[in-house]
Amino acid sequence: MKTELYIHIPFCKKKCAYCDFLSLPAYREVQRQYVDVLLEEIRQPQTDEIWQTREAEIRQAQTEVSVPTIFIGGGTPSVLPAAWIAEILDTVHACFSVEADAEITIEANPGSVDAEKLQVWRQAGINRISFGGQSFQEEELQLLGRIHSAAQIRESVALAREAGFANINLDLMSGLPGQTAEAWENTLRQAIALGPEHISAYSLIIEEGTLFYEHYGDSAEENGNTAGKSMPDSGRTWPPLPDEDTERRMYERTGEILAEAGFRQYEISNYAKEGFACRHNIGYWTGVPYIGFGLGAAGFLPRHTPETGQDGWIRYKNTEQLPAYLAGSREPAEYQILTQKDLEAECMILGLRMTDGVEEAAFVRRFGHAIDTSYGDTLRRYEQMGLLIRENGRIRLSAEGVSVSNTVMADFL
Numbered sequence: 001m002k003t004e005l006y007i008h009i010p011f012c013k014k015k016c017a018y019c020d021f022l023s024l025p026a027y028r029e030v031q032r033q034y035v036d037v038l039l040e041e042i043r044q045p046q047t048d049e050i051w052q053t054r055e056a057e058i059r060q061a062q063t064e065v066s067v068p069t070i071f072i073g074g075g076t077p078s079v080l081p082a083a084w085i086a087e088i089l090d091t092v093h094a095c096f097s098v099e100a101d102a103e104i105t106i107e108a109n110p111g112s113v114d115a116e117k118l119q120v121w122r123q124a125g126i127n128r129i130s131f132g133g134q135s136f137q138e139e140e141l142q143l144l145g146r147i148h149s150a151a152q153i154r155e156s157v158a159l160a161r162e163a164g165f166a167n168i169n170l171d172l173m174s175g176l177p178g179q180t181a182e183a184w185e186n187t188l189r190q191a192i193a194l195g196p197e198h199i200s201a202y203s204l205i206i207e208e209g210t211l212f213y214e215h216y217g218d219s220a221e222e223n224g225n226t227a228g229k230s231m232p233d234s235g236r237t238w239p240p241l242p243d244e245d246t247e248r249r250m251y252e253r254t255g256e257i258l259a260e261a262g263f264r265q266y267e268i269s270n271y272a273k274e275g276f277a278c279r280h281n282i283g284y285w286t287g288v289p290y291i292g293f294g295l296g297a298a299g300f301l302p303r304h305t306p307e308t309g310q311d312g313w314i315r316y317k318n319t320e321q322l323p324a325y326l327a328g329s330r331e332p333a334e335y336q337i338l339t340q341k342d343l344e345a346e347c348m349i350l351g352l353r354m355t356d357g358v359e360e361a362a363f364v365r366r367f368g369h370a371i372d373t374s375y376g377d378t379l380r381r382y383e384q385m386g387l388l389i390r391e392n393g394r395i396r397l398s399a400e401g402v403s404v405s406n407t408v409m410a411d412f413l
């Protein structure tokens with residue numbers, strides 16, 4: 001059985017204004033301590049009661065599976081010395097059977113890579129880089145609290161090419177405060193000009209606990225009532241968020257512009273040149289098991305209970321408390337035994353994110369009954385409303401369905 005690996009590096013130089021990921025700044029000594037604990041976790045999962053189950057599952061995974069993809073995410077993995085990343089991957093190879101053509105991705109911030117670092121990554125087997133570019137407009141980068149300029153995105157991509165990376169993703173963000181449709185199109189075109197194989201184009205979501213939430217959170221629906229108020233350390237004022245029509249236009253133009261440039265949209269926010277869709281993420285969306293290592297990392301694994309002879313699935317999430325993680329605690333933040341209903345709902349929700357949608361035969365193979373047995377009424381209703389399309393053995397969102405995808409997906413819960 002195939003099992004994907006996710007490895008979390010939670011460190012960043014500075015917190016971005018929109019970020020609610022598990023990330024924090026830390027001194028080098030703490031980062032090294034973290035890597036040591038991480039290596040230990042990869043080699044030797046803990047053995048307290050709840051984790052005995054997980055250890056058994058991971059041990060089983062180590063012996064019986066092959067690893068088709070590894071994703072080193074963050075945070076900003078590129079803040080670590082390259083040799084430490086190589087050490088992590090060496091340990092993974094020593095413990096797991098990694099497929100020869102495995103997709104091995106690392107997330108990086110533009111401006112935090114150099115030729116030497118990239119060379120060490122290549123030698124360690126990394127074959128895909130995902131750069132958090134976000135925008136090519138300097139004002140937007142500043143507003144987002146990014147640590148790099150547009151020129152540094154260009155430099156980093158050029159360096160990665162020189163180092164031999166043939167699979168590069170750029171993350172971009174639309175719907176930013178003050179962003180016009182023209183500015184977004186300009187960002188997209190500058191990104192395309194760099195020739196990446198993959199572009200992830202996300203819409204900004206104002207998450208609680210972020211700097212943006214303080215200014216846009218409570219009033220996001222009213223289009224940002226902080227417009228006109230001063231931003232700290234600057235003579236500027238907080239610009240308003242784009243209205244819904246502008247956001248919709250940005251989304252539509254994203255699809256059109258990227259299609260013209262040879263990208264195929266394969267998921268709500270993801271576009272790739274032929275053969276470069278992210279295998280790791282497709283695995284998440286199609287129910288491939290995965291093990292998460294590191295602070296706050298999540299896993300999804302099959303579980304066999306010998307006493308009852310029952311097979312099932314678990315989802316877990318490591319502790320999100322850095323001191324506890326460094327002290328070796330394996331007390332999970334979450335540990336859930338998933339029911340059949342949970343799994344079916346997840347299959348629909350994640351599957352509908354993809355433009356190919358859910359394959360009906362795959363649903364039958366996985367769950368042993370037709371999709372209509374569980375969701376017949378819901379499917380018919382949304383088909384009649386023109387939000388779902390059912391053809392050639394697949395079910396997918398229509399263009400209109402994508403614009404209200406959250407509402408549609410919620411009905412499968």
Ligand code: SF4
Binds near residue numbers: 132
């Ligand atoms: S670089 Fe990424 S993970 Fe780090 S603070 Fe910014 S958005 Fe968050």
